[in-house]
Amino acid sequence: MTTIYDVARRSGVSPATVSRVLSGRRNVDPELSEKVRAAVAELRYRPNGVARNLRKASTNLWAVVISDIENPFFTSLVRGLEDVAQTEGYHVVLCNSDEDPAKEAAYASAVLTEQMAGVVISPTSTADGVQVLAEAKTPMVLIDRRVEGVEADSVLVDNEHGATEGVRHLIEGGYRRIACITGPRRVSTAMDRLAGYRAALRGGGIRYDKDLVRHADFREAGGFAAMESLLELGEPPEALFAANNLMTVGALECLAKRGLRAPDDIAVVGFDDIPWADLVVPSLTTVAQPTYELGRTAGLLLKDRIASPGRPPSTVTLRTELHIRSTSAPKP
Amino acid sequence: MTTIYDVARRSGVSPATVSRVLSGRRNVDPELSEKVRAAVAELRYRPNGVARNLRKASTNLWAVVISDIENPFFTSLVRGLEDVAQTEGYHVVLCNSDEDPAKEAAYASAVLTEQMAGVVISPTSTADGVQVLAEAKTPMVLIDRRVEGVEADSVLVDNEHGATEGVRHLIEGGYRRIACITGPRRVSTAMDRLAGYRAALRGGGIRYDKDLVRHADFREAGGFAAMESLLELGEPPEALFAANNLMTVGALECLAKRGLRAPDDIAVVGFDDIPWADLVVPSLTTVAQPTYELGRTAGLLLKDRIASPGRPPSTVTLRTELHIRSTSAPKP
DNA sequence: TACGCTGCGGAAATCGATTTCTGACTACAG
DNA sequence: CTGTAGTCAGAAATCGATTTCCGCAGCGTA
Numbered sequence: 001m002t003t004i005y006d007v008a009r010r011s012g013v014s015p016a017t018v019s020r021v022l023s024g025r026r027n028v029d030p031e032l033s034e035k036v037r038a039a040v041a042e043l044r045y046r047p048n049g050v051a052r053n054l055r056k057a058s059t060n061l062w063a064v065v066i067s068d069i070e071n072p073f074f075t076s077l078v079r080g081l082e083d084v085a086q087t088e089g090y091h092v093v094l095c096n097s098d099e100d101p102a103k104e105a106a107y108a109s110a111v112l113t114e115q116m117a118g119v120v121i122s123p124t125s126t127a128d129g130v131q132v133l134a135e136a137k138t139p140m141v142l143i144d145r146r147v148e149g150v151e152a153d154s155v156l157v158d159n160e161h162g163a164t165e166g167v168r169h170l171i172e173g174g175y176r177r178i179a180c181i182t183g184p185r186r187v188s189t190a191m192d193r194l195a196g197y198r199a200a201l202r203g204g205g206i207r208y209d210k211d212l213v214r215h216a217d218f219r220e221a222g223g224f225a226a227m228e229s230l231l232e233l234g235e236p237p238e239a240l241f242a243a244n245n246l247m248t249v250g251a252l253e254c255l256a257k258r259g260l261r262a263p264d265d266i267a268v269v270g271f272d273d274i275p276w277a278d279l280v281v282p283s284l285t286t287v288a289q290p291t292y293e294l295g296r297t298a299g300l301l302l303k304d305r306i307a308s309p310g311r312p313p314s315t316v317t318l319r320t321e322l323h324i325r326s327t328s329a330p331k332p
Numbered sequence: 333m334t335t336i337y338d339v340a341r342r343s344g345v346s347p348a349t350v351s352r353v354l355s356g357r358r359n360v361d362p363e364l365s366e367k368v369r370a371a372v373a374e375l376r377y378r379p380n381g382v383a384r385n386l387r388k389a390s391t392n393l394w395a396v397v398i399s400d401i402e403n404p405f406f407t408s409l410v411r412g413l414e415d416v417a418q419t420e421g422y423h424v425v426l427c428n429s430d431e432d433p434a435k436e437a438a439y440a441s442a443v444l445t446e447q448m449a450g451v452v453i454s455p456t457s458t459a460d461g462v463q464v465l466a467e468a469k470t471p472m473v474l475i476d477r478r479v480e481g482v483e484a485d486s487v488l489v490d491n492e493h494g495a496t497e498g499v500r501h502l503i504e505g506g507y508r509r510i511a512c513i514t515g516p517r518r519v520s521t522a523m524d525r526l527a528g529y530r531a532a533l534r535g536g537g538i539r540y541d542k543d544l545v546r547h548a549d550f551r552e553a554g555g556f557a558a559m560e561s562l563l564e565l566g567e568p569p570e571a572l573f574a575a576n577n578l579m580t581v582g583a584l585e586c587l588a589k590r591g592l593r594a595p596d597d598i599a600v601v602g603f604d605d606i607p608w609a610d611l612v613v614p615s616l617t618t619v620a621q622p623t624y625e626l627g628r629t630a631g632l633l634l635k636d637r638i639a640s641p642g643r644p645p646s647t648v649t650l651r652t653e654l655h656i657r658s659t660s661a662p663k664p
Numbered sequence: 665t666a667c668g669c670t671g672c673g674g675a676a677a678t679c680g681a682t683t684t685c686t687g688a689c690t691a692c693a694g
Numbered sequence: 695c696t697g698t699a700g701t702c703a704g705a706a707a708t709c710g711a712t713t714t715c716c717g718c719a720g721c722g723t724a
Contacts, residue, residue, distance in 0.1 A: 001710090003709090003710055003711080004710065004711060004712095005710080005711095013673075013674085014673065014674045014675075015674090015710090015711080015712090016673070016674060016675080016676095016712080016713080017672090017673060017674075018711095019711070019712055019713085020672095020673090020712095020713095023712080025712095025713095026671095026672080027671070027672070028672075028673085029672075029673085032672095032673085046441075046444055046445050047445060047710085047711070048386075048445070048447065048709085048710050048711065049445040049446040049447060049711095050382060050385045050386045050391065050446070050447050050709085050710080050711090051386050051679090051709070051710035051711040051712085052710080052711050052712075053382045053679095053711090054380075054382045054383050054386050054678095054679050054680070054681090054709090054710080054711075054712095055678070055679050055710080055711050055712045055713080056679085056711090056712075057679070059382065060446075061425070068411070069401070069407055069410060069411050069414070070407055070408055070411050072607070075401055075402055075407050076402060078401060078426065079400070079401050079402050079428065082401070082426055082428055083428075086428075091425045091426075091427075091442065091446070092425065092426050093393070093423045093424065093425055093426075094410065094414055094423075094424050094425075094426045095423075096411065096414055096415075096418075109378075110423065112378055113378050113379060113380070113381040114381040114382070114392075114423070115380065115381060115382050249608055249611065252611055253610075253611070256610075256611070274607075274608065275404070275606075275607060276581055276606070276612075278585075278588075279581065279584055279585070279588070279612055280608075280611055280612050333680090335679090335680055335681080336680065336681060336682095337680080337681095345703075345704085346703065346704045346705075347680090347681080347682090347704090348682080348683080348684095348703070348704060348705080348706095349702090349703060349704075350681095351681070351682055351683085352682095352702095352703090355682080357682095358701095358702080359701075359702070360702080360703085361702075361703085364703085379680085379681070380679085380680050380681065381681095382679085382680080382681090383679070383680035383681040383682085383709090384680080384681050384682075385681090385709095386679090386680080386681075386682095386708095386709050386710070386711090387680085387681050387682045387683080387708070387709050388681090388682075388709085389709070665724100666723100666724090667722105667723090667724085668721105668722090668723090668724105669720105669721085669722085669723105670719100670720085670721085670722105671718105671719090671720085671721105672717105672718090672719090673716105673717095673718090674715105674716090674717090674718105675714105675715090675716085675717105676713100676714090676715085676716100677712105677713085677714075677715090678711100678712080678713080678714090679710105679711095679712090679713105680709105681708100681709095682707105682708080682709090683706100683707085683708080683709105684705105684706090684707075684708090685704105685705085685706080685707090686703105686704090686705080686706095687702105687703095687704095687705100688701100688702090688703090688704105689700105689701085689702090689703105690699100690700085690701080690702105691698100691699090691700085691701100692697105692698090692699085692700100693696100693697090693698085693699100694695100694696085694697085694698105
């Protein structure tokens with residue numbers, strides 16, 4: 001490998017001068033500067049980033065810790081983050097935690113030993129890794145979920161409002177027996193969306209019936225099972241509000257398997273958009289989150305946090321958007 | 333930050349001994365060893381990965397250069413890669429090239445300066461970055477596409493065979509005027525799938541008609557436009573074979589917009605599975621690629637390549653799988 | 665003329681770990 | 695009792711850049 005010393009020797013200057021020419025952080029005699037550039041080109045010199053990182057005590061890596069890149073919600077979010085990272089000169093390290101606190105903690109540990117510049121993280125239920133990172137004062141942005149007792153920049157979505165809007169839309173369509181499949185009790189988004197559901201019922205003068213609510217695991221299989229159990233009720237629901245994309249898909253599969261159709265047999269509104277929702281027939285009504293924007297905003301916050309570590313933490317809340325399609329058509 | 337020197341001082345040994353205790357690469361007096369461990373715990377010492385990387389002249393980073401993580405094909409592939417990386421002690425840096433050779437080259441350059449351990453790359457049309465990396469002898473695995481003149485491990489899919497199977501299935505359904513929307517001429521997968529299409533026609537005794545073939549850009553808009561142009565033919569096609577997922581979606585959107593339905597007005601087979609293809613009504617017949625497996629295989633090859641750099645390059649070709657669903661139902 | 669200030673290049677310290685080299689000590693064979 | 699091989703701890707070199715510190719030269723001002 002050619003080093004800065006090789007370049008220095010070749011161009012008859014000291015390594016310090018080479019460094020100064022390349023970083024442009026100090027004036028250098030144009031003649032020497034030219035010689036250095038020539039030597040760099042001739043030797044095809046490429047600085048060693050690791051050595052630079054060591055000296056500078058920082059890297060240009062951001063970690064993004066999410067539960068699963070295959071979930072379209074995170075896919076798009078990561079893309080938004082990567083676009084910011086790229087323009088700001090960072091690289092993104094992808095970390096799939098699979099909702100496993102141990103994996104989250106392992107990644108957090110890697111963030112620290114590898115001296116990464118910052119982290120964007122969607123916390124698992126116990127947020128083990130978040131605690132470690134907070135303690136180490138690593139620049140960190142929480143996305144999607146809040147964590148009790150941790151002061152950090154966050155990018156959230158107005159889950160309660162979004163859920164309310166989705167459920168209100170069903171009520172306005174004439175549905176009154178509306179079921180809800182939400183996520184685990186320990187996850188803030190699950191509880192917020194449930195709260196939104198209840199608020200909408202209240203607004204519509206409908207009594208809350210806890211038999212119509214299921215807490216599943218935010219996964220496809222969980223949505224499927226929850227739907228099955230709802231259909232076994234003596235008086236099955238007329239409509240369903242499902243609190244994330246995977247559980248919505250699971251519920252739809254359950255309906256398909258039973259030969260039931262939306263909205264004729266049961267109307268459906270799902271939280272989270274799914275790709276090509278328009279192509280699904282009947283097309284799915286969703287409470288869409290601005291996922292790309294979520295990632296982009298997280299990136300911008302992280303950049304600011306790194307630039308001014310002392311700044312008090314800020315929380316950005318983005319709005320959801322109700323995409324009315326066919327599965328929520330009003331009652332005939 | 334606490335360093336190995338702090339630990340050494342605290343436990344009354346030399347830094348060398350601390351290093352040996354922690355790496356376990358040499359026998360150390362159990363008593364000293366115990367002292368070191370105690371000091372590590374007390375000081376909450378965490379080795380500095382950057383310093384280690386510098387000394388060892390290698391990092392534990394893999395780059396994965398793909399065109400767009402939002403394309404489900406790559407999403408799943410990246411997940412497969414990350415799973416291998418995790419078990420092998422590597423981290424994955426995500427690089428979206430957007431099919432732009434300049435971006436690809438920029439990422440290749442970053443791979444070199446950051447001393448990443450290896451790269452998994454889906455080359456853009458001119459493969460600028462691949463050339464740079466090949467020249468630098470960086471451990472590299474090509475995925476999805478071949479590159480002329482570059483000897484490297486590759487993981488490919490039997491594109492020609494998959495395309496043949498998909499088109500043959502249409503022929504068996506009684507369709508004879510079958511159109512094909514494929515990708516750019518410079519991309520190997522586009523040409524291989526076109527070759528498969530032609531082979532199937534030949535096998536079915538159907539004359540190849542170049543008016544029924546469109547070269548688009550592998551994107552949604554391109555598929556849409558290509559479909560429009562096919563529908564404007566004096567005698568429009570009875571069936572369509574589209575050579576990737578995004579163009580298939582674009583074509584379907586075009587059909588939807590015109591009020592045409594598959595398979596009644598035009599039968600459709602698409603290359604690449606799409607998520608929840610079963611939920612789309614009518615459900616889409618696809619030539620599915622083993623995308624997760626593709627990423628996993630690439631990871632395993634990369635691991636081997638790093639372990640034994642001298643080994644001659646190997647190519648793994650995986651099989652596609654025809655998923656017969658509704659859009660290709662036989663002609664009545 | 666003397667003094668101070670500025671601009672710029674080079675020597676050397678520095679970042680924090682790993683690893684080579686050296687020397688002390690032990691054990692065992694002759 | 696001596697010589698040799700083997701173990702293991704510590705001193706110091708090392709990875710490759712950046713940056714501090716120092717010294718020299720040139721210029722302006724009193």
